[in-house]
Amino acid sequence: MAANPHARIENWIWILIYGGLFLVILGIATGRLDAFTGWMMAVPGAVATVVGVVLIYVRSRLKDDKP
Known part of the structure; x- marks a missing residue:
């Protein structure tokens, strides 16, 4: 499955x-x-957070498979 x-x-x-x-x-x-x-840790963390927020938008635009 x-x-x-x-x-x-x-x-x-x-x-x-x-x-x-x-x-x-x-x-x-x-x-x-x-x-x-500190910068070498904070910058990738900020990028990962932004990618997560963008994925929230992407998820909201996806269509559900159920009718």
Whole structure:
């Protein structure tokens, strides 16, 4: 049985948003000790968060398979 593609997108949305926010916070905390390492953690985290938010929009535009 194939997995529901909508459920798969929803899983990726929350993984990207929460994981990205975690990296941003970790980058901010690390940036107090080493600015370069902090930026190297915070920027990919912010990008992952933005991708998760964009996927929310994409998911809202997908049509349901059910009639």
